[in-house]
Amino acid sequence: MNASQIIFYLISAFVLGTAVLAVTTRKIFRSAIWLLFSLVGVAGLYFWMQVEFVAAVQIIVYVGGVVVLIIFSIFLTHHSGSELPKTPLKQTIFSMLAVLLGFAFSYNLIAKHGFPTTSDKPFVVPVSAIGEQMLDTKQHGFVLPFEVVSMLLLAAMIGCIVIAMRSMPKGKTIQKQASPINGNGKTQDLPVPTKTMEEETT
Amino acid sequence: MNSIPLTHILFVSTALFFIGMYGLFTRRNLITMLMSIELILNSVNINFVAFNKYMYPDKLNGVFFSLFIITVAAAEAAVAIAIIINLYRSHRSIDVEDTTEMKY
Numbered sequence: 001m002n003a004s005q006i007i008f009y010l011i012s013a014f015v016l017g018t019a020v021l022a023v024t025t026r027k028i029f030r031s032a033i034w035l036l037f038s039l040v041g042v043a044g045l046y047f048w049m050q051v052e053f054v055a056a057v058q059i060i061v062y063v064g065g066v067v068v069l070i071i072f073s074i075f076l077t078h079h080s081g082s083e084l085p086k087t088p089l090k091q092t093i094f095s096m097l098a099v100l101l102g103f104a105f106s107y108n109l110i111a112k113h114g115f116p117t118t119s120d121k122p123f124v125v126p127v128s129a130i131g132e133q134m135l136d137t138k139q140h141g142f143v144l145p146f147e148v149v150s151m152l153l154l155a156a157m158i159g160c161i162v163i164a165m166r167s168m169p170k171g172k173t174i175q176k177q178a179s180p181i182n183g184n185g186k187t188q189d190l191p192v193p194t195k196t197m198e199e200e201t202t
Numbered sequence: 203m204n205s206i207p208l209t210h211i212l213f214v215s216t217a218l219f220f221i222g223m224y225g226l227f228t229r230r231n232l233i234t235m236l237m238s239i240e241l242i243l244n245s246v247n248i249n250f251v252a253f254n255k256y257m258y259p260d261k262l263n264g265v266f267f268s269l270f271i272i273t274v275a276a277a278e279a280a281v282a283i284a285i286i287i288n289l290y291r292s293h294r295s296i297d298v299e300d301t302t303e304m305k306y
Contacts, residue, residue, distance in 0.1 A: 002205070005205055008206050008210070015214065015218065016214065016221065019221045020221055023222070023229070023234070023238060023241070028231065028233065028234060032233075035237045035241070039244065042244050045248060046248075049252065050255075051251055051265055053265070054247075054251060054268055054269065054272075057269060061272050061273075061276050062272070065276055066240060066275070066276060066279045069279060069280065070233060070236065070283070072283075073233055073283045073287060074233060076287055076290070077287065077290045077296050084231055084234070085230070087228045091227070092228055095224055095227035095228050096224065099220045099223050099227070100220075102220055103216060106216050107213060110209055110213070110216065111209055115209070115257065121260060123255045130262060130265060130266075130269075133262055133266070134266065145266075149273050152277055153273065156278075159281055159284070160280050163281070163284040163285055163288055166291075
């Protein structure tokens with residue numbers, strides 16, 4: 001067992017352990033932090049597989065974007081220090097059974113399949129090759145999914161703004177909300193209780 | 203490097219998938235369910251990259267698939283969190299048991 005194998009098993013144990021903690025801990029903020037560690041571990045797995053670009057994208061998008069967004073939404077929707085309600089024991093037992101059976105079934109299929117690992121060539125992914133093939137308009141290029149995904153991101157951005165925009169009462173504009181001095185002085189209270197971050201992290 | 207067989211990586215990704223599945227079954231909170239979905243998407247990405255590395259090392263299709271999945275997952279998380287915050291404004295709760303207007 002050389003160092004590469006040991007590193008792989010260490011990263012795998014880290015990913016799986018933090019993922020289990022993320023789905024079982026009862027404090028939601030800690031759950032988000034364990035999820036962050038798990039995603040960083042997955043990025044380490046990509047580094048181990050020598051796809052540095054995917055690992056960098058994983059860290060930037062997931063750790064820098066998605067987990068921060070989740071933590072913000074936890075701050076906006078939860079009181080500090082409150083625990084999630086305990087799941088019923090019956091539900092825990094049956095979901096554990098279902099998950100274990102599904103895992104055993106799937107891994108049995110995988111182990112019996114015997115993948116043909118014919119090629120022993122080194123797998124090097126230069127970023128220039130990724131960029132060239134991503135924007136290639138010829139046969140094996142990915143420029144059409146690239147454009148479709150960019151349209152999807154635009155649509156998701158506009159959709160987020162439309163969904164999260166407060167439905168205003170009639171005759172009231174955003175300017176009046178932002179500056180409550182003018183108008184009749186009746187301001188809508190913000191529904192979000194502001195908490196200090198020190199309370200959440202404890 | 204190649205001394206790790208492919209099935210060990212697939213073991214990790216399968217275990218990650220079913221851990222996310224367990225979270226999806228047991229949690230009743232929308233944000234934690236979203237976290238479980240993120241775990242599941244990550245396991246799929248690991249699968250794509252591992253198959254690309256071990257079986258087709260002269261192609262890049264798995265890398266592209268995982269990149270597009272990461273993009274779509276980011277968009278999905280943003281929309282889901284917008285929906286969750288809007289739901290919290292109207293219901294004061296993000297528990298799935300409390301949101302039953304569209305059930306029937």
